[in-house]
Amino acid sequence: MRRAILSAAALLLAGPAAAQTIAITGGTVYPVSGAPIPNGTVLIRDGRIAAVGTNVAIPAGAQRIDATGKWVTPGLFESSTNLGLTEVSQVEETNDFRLNQSQEGGDQVAAAFNVSDGINPRSMVIPVTRIAGVTTVVSRPSGGLIAGQAIAIDLLGNRVEDMTIVSPVAMFASLAENSRAAGNGARAGQTMRLREVLEDARAWARNREAFERGETRDFSVSRLDLAALQPVLAGRLPLAVEVHRASDIQSVLRIGREYGLKLVIVGGTEAWMVADDLRRANVPVLVKVLSNLPESFEVLGATYENAARLRRAGVQVAITSGETFKAYNIRQEAGNAVAYGLPWDEAFRAVTLAPAQIWGVADRYGSLEAGKVADVVVWSGDPLELLTRVEHVIIRGHEVPLVSRETELRDRYRHIDQNRAYRP
């Protein structure tokens, strides 16, 4: 077992030039972009999917993975997490997803804050997550009215630039109750502040040279933030807004119309109540399924049926675990969406191709199609069932060992030996 770990680790350390050819054969292939393929083959070469089908020629020397009786799917795509940006929640020095925005007088607008330099590719949380079949995440900042810029990463690599798919992939913001301080304690204060920030960004763009000469009026946000907001104003960079109450979602949609923004609703606990508005605006929703309690007055309408009702109304949905340490529970979230009315294909799409589409990377991610990045998982059965085991995880064409700190501790304590020989 240790030998297998070491050789797999050696493969990981070898760069893309040494990426192998891998053929996964004999399993039921779920491309997501099309119907399942029984006894299908997925051929992987140089980090990309080379071919998917039933009559795929396998080159000599290819590593073969026998997936007979198993399911072969794209890796799971988690759309909202602080993965890589924290090690232990209560050890403040390990938290790199927030700019002290909860402090009195702290900056509630951090549009220029891009999390890349805070990502730890060696975070112990990454292996824990990827051995559960999650291969790709949007790692995001949190806190304040505008938290900053998120990036999309594959969970493999020793340098953040090697992991990065897109940076920035979105600007994250919040008009939920957790950013009331930005609005001086009132909802219309939050929207007022957001409009003020967007107006300032427009005005700055019209008078950039004058600003540099000090000949413009004062702006309400910093120079860096003004620049960072331009792609959002241009409708190129999505503004992912955490918001839950039905009326607050409608406020966000209003602002989106006024400024021509490309919106994503994050959370959207009461989104089902305004599904028609969301569909007309073509705005997708990132749903955490296991939320059905009126835990605050902004989520009185929480229901497990949110995802299903939104899809029936024609709204695009991605499913998120809403977790960092427990991002692996995205499978359980999707499975519960099925239990509460979402068809299986829709639920699995909501954790693969739908997030890829929402975040603008569907040309390379989210399905098993020739040309896409080889993020592939082999499962012992239905990936949404909790008794299903992960058998193989391949990220960018490299198989990752199914080892994490948690499996190593388990193995160390598999037998409690009273003789207590030194344990490696």
Added chain:
Amino acid sequence: MRRAPYALVLAAAAACAQGQARPAATPPPAPARPQAAPQPRAPVPFPSTYRPFPSTATLIRGGTVMTAAGQVIPNGQVLMVDGKIAAVGATVDAPAGVTVVDATGKYVTPGVIDVHSHLGVYPSPGVQAHSDGNEATQPNTAEVWAEHSVWPQDPGFVRALEGGVTTMQILPGSANLFGGRSVVLKNVPARTVQEMKFPGAPYGLKMACGENPKRVYGNRGGPSTRMGEMAWDRQAWIRAAAYRDKWDRWDRDHQGTQPERDLELETMAGVLRGEILVHNHCYRADEMAQMMDMAREFGYRIRSFHHGVEAYKVRDLLARDSIAGSLWADWWGFKMEALDFTRANLALVFEAGARAIVHSDDPTGIQKLNQEAAKAIEAGREAGVAITENDALRWLTANPAWALGIDQWVGTLEAGKNADVVIWSGNPFSVYTRADRVYIDGALMFDRFDPHRRPRTDFEVGLFPAEAGR
């Protein structure tokens, strides 16, 4: 060890007070002013006023019956009469006129029991006015009783019912070393918490070790270290032992003046007498070993460690001392003491012969404890632990019933026990399965397909105007 329901020591005290002799040679009392007759002293304070809901004799047949007592009966039958399980088997003799429920294709199990919940004391909505779970004003508040904070209109209760939960232990939080008494509740709609109290259930005492108490009190006079926490605990037990000795002497001899009651020491003395069960929040292996030694020092037993993220490291000690492990399937990473997790924790504790329990500590988790168990099964099998579905079902039913001291009444489908029964739409360890029907004491409390059997609490009445289309 005789477990007395609630505090019979208080009944003895009250009786003694009423039996006291009056001193001689006092002048006769002055002519009386009109007075209300004194109210008789209740023998047991805050007694349960629970009554089972109406039920009819019911035969559930055609489903896979999982008794949690070792049997899995495909196409089995469960007969419920007068609130009790009358018979379980492949076929049973049912009286004429019984209500027949067809469970073909479904699974039948005992009701789910959650040993660690803050429903009602940290209810939804989680606003400051409802934040009643931690009396975080001093490190030892053994005197408080969680039931006095329980808001029966917490919508979380009926959500848990929809998840198959029929019994819960509501605990104080873990800010304090001694958080206070817990209470065991039946998951029935109620106006008062007394209407929910499980008759006959012993009280518990919530204790906490590790990071939480020293984080809360470190800057407020302490304790600020783990060693400070242990010293605080041991000093408290010393005082509790003295209090118990004083009352034991009084109960035996009635010499001198009756000691004054002290609610804090009364609860702790109840633990020393074996009447109140200790539920000890503790994460780290080494700290669990310390708590076990402290229990030995003072002669009490720990009924269960809660959370126990590192329980797998000392699972042999848990088994040796008959301490249950009330654990999560996979929570970790939020604190240093929750870092050394493994998803095989529950399974390893089970394999070692200690009672493994899946607990929630969460109003969403409690709704899907069956799914948490499923995750723990898979992780355990991956580690090579042999786990049957009956084994795992016991993590949700029989083992928590034991931990709460109510296993003579609930936790398995066996004749004579309370008819707390769940009919599931499929295998309870499938993510797609939902509870179809939930019976408590034979009464149908939840029916997914009957709009008149889907209770709501008062809080959810009229939340939205009719046109909102809820």
